[in-house]
Amino acid sequence: MNMDADGSRTLDRPAIARVWRGATREKDSRAYRDALRADLREVRSVKGNLGGFVLERTVDGRAEFQFLSLWESMDAVAGFAGPDVDRAVYFRDDERVLLELTPRVEHHQVVAAETGD
Numbered sequence: 001m002n003m004d005a006d007g008s009r010t011l012d013r014p015a016i017a018r019v020w021r022g023a024t025r026e027k028d029s030r031a032y033r034d035a036l037r038a039d040l041r042e043v044r045s046v047k048g049n050l051g052g053f054v055l056e057r058t059v060d061g062r063a064e065f066q067f068l069s070l071w072e073s074m075d076a077v078a079g080f081a082g083p084d085v086d087r088a089v090y091f092r093d094d095e096r097v098l099l100e101l102t103p104r105v106e107h108h109q110v111v112a113a114e115t116g117d
Contacts (some may be wrong), residue, residue: 008090015050015110016071018081020088021064023099027058029063032097039091048076062099070110075090077107 024032036054043049053067071077077085086104095101 004024017108018069019106023062023064024097026058026061028062028097046080049057063097
């Protein structure tokens with residue numbers, strides 16, 4: 001990322017956003033959120049990863065999560081996910097807490113990004 005004169009940060013190269021979605025019961029959300037934070041640290045250590053976000057919202061007793069990771073290329077994604085880049089990667093025994101296992105993820109070209117302090 002580059003730092004602009006106004007203090008905002010912008011991506012200095014093309015990137016791929018990898019998006020996974022899952023849900024737990026609301027009562028399981030805190031433990032799962034903590035597990036996803038640990039997963040994010042692990043993903044950050046993979047070559048070609050540019051960062052990531054864990055998003056959460058609660059709707060009707062469900063905690064819905066999105067895990068968004070940023071990658072420098074689809075080759076970098078393949079280095080993380082394997083040859084089937086659209087296959088979801090799970091880090092632990094998620095079937096105990098997730099309401100369903102989402103087998104596929106989405107990939108998007110990042111066309112604009114800006115963050116500030």
